[in-house]
Amino acid sequence: MALGTLLGRVRFGPVQFGAAGALFVGLAVGALDPRLGEGFGTYQTFGLALFVYMIGLSAGNGFFRDMRKQYRLMLAVVGIYAIYALGVSALGSFAGLGKELTAGTFTGTLTSTPALAAASRASGNSTIPAVGYAIAYPFGVIIPMVLVSLMMASPRIRSKFSARRDPGRPRGAQIRDMSVRVTSTIALMDVPGVREGTVSASYLLRRGMMTIVRTDTVLHEGDEIVLVGFPESLERALEVIGERAEHRLLDDRSAVDYRRILVSNPRLEGRLLRETRIASRYGAIVTRLRRGDEDMVASPWTRLELGDRVRVVAPREEISRITEYLGDSEKRINSVDFLALGLGISLGLLLGLVGIPLGGGATFALGSAAGPLVVGLILGRWEHTGPILWTLPRPVNLTIRQLGLSVFLAAVGVISGPSFAENAFTMTGLKVALVAAASLMLMLPLVPIAGALLGVSLERAAGAVAAFVGQSVVLEHALNLAHDDERTASGYAAVYALGIVVQLLLVQFMVT
Template sequence: MLDFLAADHLFTIMLVLTTGALLGQVKFGPLRFGAAGALFMGLVIGAFDPRFGAGNDLVKSLGVVLFCYTVGLAAGSTFLSDLRRQWSLMAAGVAGLGVMAAVAAGLGHLLGLTSAHVAGLYAGALTSPAIDAAITATDGDGATLVGYALAYPTGVILGMIMVAVVVGRRWPGTKDTPSLAEAGLTAVTARVENDIPIEDVPGFTEQIVKFSYLEREGVVRVARGRGSFLAGDRVLVIGSPDDVERAVAALGHVDTEASLTDHRRVVDFRRFLVSSPHVVGRPLGELDVHGRLRGVVTRVRRGDLDMLARDDLVLQPGDRVLAVVPRESLGEATNFFGDSERHVSQVDALTMGLGIALGLLAGAVRLPLGGGIVFQLGAAAGPLVVGMVLGSLHRTGPFRWDLPQQVAGTLRQLGLMIFLACVGLASGPAFLAEAFTLEGLAIVVVAGASMFVGGVLVFLAARLIGLSAQRATGGFAGWVGQPAILAFANSRVNDERIDSAYGALFALGTIVKILLVQVLA
């Protein structure tokens, strides 16, 4: 049996994925490992025979590339808009990495660990692709991989525990944007008491409220978004509950008669699936929905997130837009948005392959910095950085970089589990050989203590800066650089700020780790 598993690497990886998925569903107190179950089952199975982990480098690289590229695309769509509030968190992350390196070096020296051990455990606790730089800097010293193998699961477990403690908290995030997923959207029918220009309604100019249905003198129509509301009008106001309340107060009062959305003979509404290449990757403001369809888009649903349809919101394949149009325009709206499940489920292999290739090229560039230190993004950070750039662009001429939400989610999860399975199989023998020795205990202690000190610094800085616990958690997951911790955080809370902060600190953190690990070595 062992010979068969050693000969058929693909079967072995699938076996790890299957058993890892089962382990990932088991609850250990507040923890459920999820995708990280593949890592721990990889360690268990890989410990039986070192041949299981040999020759999986290409498969492992494919897994991490798929994960990092899709995370980059998702984070890039909001990275630039969030940069102003995240730069201070990024600075805190860099400081935390420096503090962690200092603690690891000092504590490691006290416990008798070599510099190769410290470099390996630093890369392992932070689950970083910097291990390649560490191996090169230590001339392939076996102690580097021993430190990495023992610190890797330590970083995953400790990181999940810290995330479980923080992610659900509601400390004051005065400098952060509210969570779109948490706030939710509501629609309220308002009765206008006095004539009022539409631009004077609180929230309209800032596009935090929208209007769809308008009833004037018994006639229902689509609200045009310009001109004035007149006394006696009834209008449907859409936005977050607090914003809608302020808008309704300025208009008049809540109307308790039959909802305007019940009048569907003249004006109707429907959710349309965005699949047309002519609208994908374009901001809603460029589409001129009112001019083309005599209607208005009020909401966009992306995955589990319902967003207000702002003019600057860029449509992605798989989005579902809620459009209010004259009933006779429903067919035109279907053709305009595409509304095709078949088209949206297809992967644009050209742009995906090109984007990943550009990421790998960026990761392969080696920059000598003097003193024997060489900087290289590698196969993880390269695709992530390029994915963030392309995700912020959305489209370049005929190239549409965004992936459908469902496709991106599947690729991300599959890539993550493949990567963790291969890491576990490769690290299993070293983990078993050293896990129950005094040297192994010292490695675990140094890795856990240094990561805890650095992580607490990141969380404290985020709170002092005025960021939400959810953005702080995403930043911490990116600071660690562990995909499984990101997946764990997302499984606990539905909040788009987690992915945004993860992408920001993952890319920057990888660069800093590659430099610091060579200093430690």
């Protein structure tokens, strides 16, 4: 794992292997002596369960929510996965690769470690799928990055995406605040950008008295307010309600103050801002929040997550009470409830053991890859069950996820090392490489083509391409080219978890 981390940080042009470095180092170490991999199956199962369960928890809420908003794209991707599996199987058969090696090539081009685990289990814990995975993996990073670059750079391709059903929010380097003098009567909810969540309001100065803006506030001529949002959205709002004020209202903190507070109260996980009743309880409003590295404009429909840092505007005397209500505890954010964690993973592994007869003596089971993933998705959607909080703060989730992934890949590498050494540098290895490259170049473009036909944005389609191959490196590349457009990350989240489930199902049929 240590040496794999070093290898994962090395750049080969625009490509980095990241956590997969542990796999390649493991293959090299395992090739030294077959006895080195004895007993590593337990580590493999444990690491995989941690990894996929964390993915399920983090994606559960968005997965079920995005099914309503992005179901067309998600259904299209399911169909493309089926076409892709058939195409890889056909190319593998033509090249004379066996089912196990073809299935490993399929998982490698999609850089899907859960699917690799499912292929190995379905083939009787064979090490052959890992050989195909390791050879095909680099193509699953390089070719999607090239495709995303072409999508973003080509005016001809960009012209095919009308985004008629997928408008994006205005871009701005950062969220800004603007003090505005109102020149016409207008309801706050009628101000451009407020309903869309790209503009919010905080301070209200009326007849010399400073108060907090409410969602039902009607603005009158002579009022002065503070608007918060992205620059382009603020300019559109300004055109409708008035003109810039001569002074900055935020400088007056005598009666109304603001503070950034960390959300660490477990009872607030997954709740909409309007459900917290901060406005009615404390006369306060949340104008913006920071989640990870992203700044967001807050609205009543913003869903809170543990670890969010929210900007609260409130009467000075209420700040301490609001801080206590939200939590503001770094210690609580960085702690883990091992009752919930252990119970959730155990339920996932138990579900994976359930076999469904397929006839002819064959059975289908989710296994240690899909079982924890499915349970994680469900529990991530539920969030709470009585006093048990299933979800974890994002930094904790990411840490456990990376630990599980590194353990799994290192164990797979050590176990599969002898088979890799036997096949990689032979004509069979060359055939695997050719099948991997041909599969991606012929069928991966179906994803942006489907996006264009469905009317989604180019940015969201780029995120779907990254999710199709399950590559965070490709996602990072797409986000850089799309100037961190939120639709890119949203497209990735909607397709990624669904893609893992579909891959797990397809790869088992490819092997049997």
